[in-house]
Amino acid sequence: MSKEYVPLIQTGQLNPGEKKIVFVKGKELGVFNVRGEFFVVQNICPHMGAPLCKGTICDKIQAEKPGLYIVEQSPILRCPWHSWEFDLRTGKSLVDDKLKARVYEVILKDGYIYCRI
Numbered sequence: 001m002s003k004e005y006v007p008l009i010q011t012g013q014l015n016p017g018e019k020k021i022v023f024v025k026g027k028e029l030g031v032f033n034v035r036g037e038f039f040v041v042q043n044i045c046p047h048m049g050a051p052l053c054k055g056t057i058c059d060k061i062q063a064e065k066p067g068l069y070i071v072e073q074s075p076i077l078r079c080p081w082h083s084w085e086f087d088l089r090t091g092k093s094l095v096d097d098k099l100k101a102r103v104y105e106v107i108l109k110d111g112y113i114y115c116r117i
């Protein structure tokens, strides 16, 4: 089956910091607005199957000394079950480089968020 872009929700339905769960082609997907950038990830953790999208968004930061830090990787989605973390851009686990959450390519068109699925 070939992949196609499918509309998920209107961009105006998801403010920065919000997420929604949608069902598309038999899959449960989380749509995230992180500081105005949209991400789509399948709602299954590749570790042990948790509802990954119920997790929290964070950043991976590095601090060389108190008060001085840099953001190394962002955004990160932390699983609600065992707190493993996944890069929302690539799906790669920060714990085990063999594990990947399923992330989808996103485009914005005519006020809608589409993902390629």
Ligand code: FES
Residues within 6 Å of the ligand: 045, 046, 047, 048, 049, 050, 079, 080, 081, 082, 083, 084
């Ligand atoms: S099920 Fe997600 S980290 Fe274990």
